[in-house]
Amino acid sequence: VTGSVEETFDTLMGELVSPMVVVTTASGGTRAGCLVGFHVQCGLEPPRYAIWLSKANRTYKVGALSEVFAVHFLARGDRAIAELFGAATGDEVDKFDRCSWTEGEGGVPLVDACPNRFTGRRTAWLDAGDDHVCIVLEPVEAEHVGLGRPLSLFDVVDLEPGHGATERQRPR
Ligand SMILES: Cc1cc2nc3c(=O)[nH]c(=O)nc-3n(C[C@H](O)[C@H](O)[C@H](O)COP(=O)(O)O)c2cc1C
Numbered sequence: 001v002t003g004s005v006e007e008t009f010d011t012l013m014g015e016l017v018s019p020m021v022v023v024t025t026a027s028g029g030t031r032a033g034c035l036v037g038f039h040v041q042c043g044l045e046p047p048r049y050a051i052w053l054s055k056a057n058r059t060y061k062v063g064a065l066s067e068v069f070a071v072h073f074l075a076r077g078d079r080a081i082a083e084l085f086g087a088a089t090g091d092e093v094d095k096f097d098r099c100s101w102t103e104g105e106g107g108v109p110l111v112d113a114c115p116n117r118f119t120g121r122r123t124a125w126l127d128a129g130d131d132h133v134c135i136v137l138e139p140v141e142a143e144h145v146g147l148g149r150p151l152s153l154f155d156v157v158d159l160e161p162g163h164g165a166t167e168r169q170r171p172r
Contacts, residue, residue, distance in 0.1 A: 014157075019150035022072040022085045022114060023051055025063045026107040031096050032062035033109065034162070035086025037153055038132060039071065047139055049120060052132040056163035058090040060133065067122045068106030069137055072114035074151035081113055082156045089162030105141060118142035131165050 003011075024033035038052035051071060053060040063069065074082055084095055100112040105119045120137025127133045 014153075016153070018153040020074045020082055020086075020152060020156060021051075022074065022081060022111060023053070023059065024070045024072070024101075024109045024111065025059060025066040025068065026109060027062055027065035029107065030062050031107075031109045032057075032059040032090050033085055033095060033111075034059040034090075035082050035156070035159075036071075042136065048123065049118070049137045049139065051135050051137065053135060054132050054163065054165060055169065056131070056165060056167035058163075058169065061169040062090075063135065064125075066106070066108075068104075068108045068119060068140075069122065069135065070104060070108045070110055070117055070119045071137070072111050072117040073147055074114060075116070075147050076149045076151055076155070078114060078151050079155060081111065082151060083159060086156065087159045087162055092162075115143055115145045116147045 018037050021036050021039055022033055023036045034057050036051055040050055042048050042050040049071065051069065053063055081099065084098055088095060096109055101109040102112060104110040108119060110117065118139045119141040120139050122135055123138050124136040125133060
């Protein structure tokens with residue numbers, strides 16, 4: 001029960017069963033996507049969903065020029081997809097060469113292995129100056145075939161993210 005606020009906060013967060021999603025986007029024919037643990041429904045009428053993207057990620061850079069994002073909810077068997085999208089960066093590998101996908105609304109890639117998903121149009125991009133930006137989505141398409149037990153943070157804590165939190169995307 002002792003320790004710094006940061007340590008205690010981390011321990012507290014580590015006890016929560018956070019479901020994992022893969023967020024994809026595209027702009028100007030460039031595709032990107034990453035594993036995301038920071039996401040939640042944030043509106044009812046009309047429905048809204050918030051995701052948070054790290055400024056370290058390629059998905060953030062591509063997403064900054066995109067209005068459309070797909071949110072794929074991972075099932076317990078989707079560990080390999082989580083690894084592809086969470087432990088590799090599109091700055092180094094073409095993730096969409098390594099999985100099967102279909103082009104959706106606005107050119108956004110829909111990962112074929114993850115049929116429980118929705119596509120959303122961005123209604124807000126909120127930057128509080130921290131290491132993640134909040135993107136609020138209005139669902140425009142949704143598909144559901146039954147998820148079962150979601151893949152959670154517990155299943156992927158060992159993954160080393162493709163980019164560390166303090167890295168930043170740079171113009172090329
Ligand atoms: C368990 C876990 C949770 C993560 N949660 C987020 C998140 O909420 N938002 C985010 O932008 N990145 C998150 N990441 C990091 C990215 O998925 C990871 O750095 C990815 O390799 C970035 O790929 P990109 O550079 O192609 O966008 C998480 C990674 C892991 C392993």
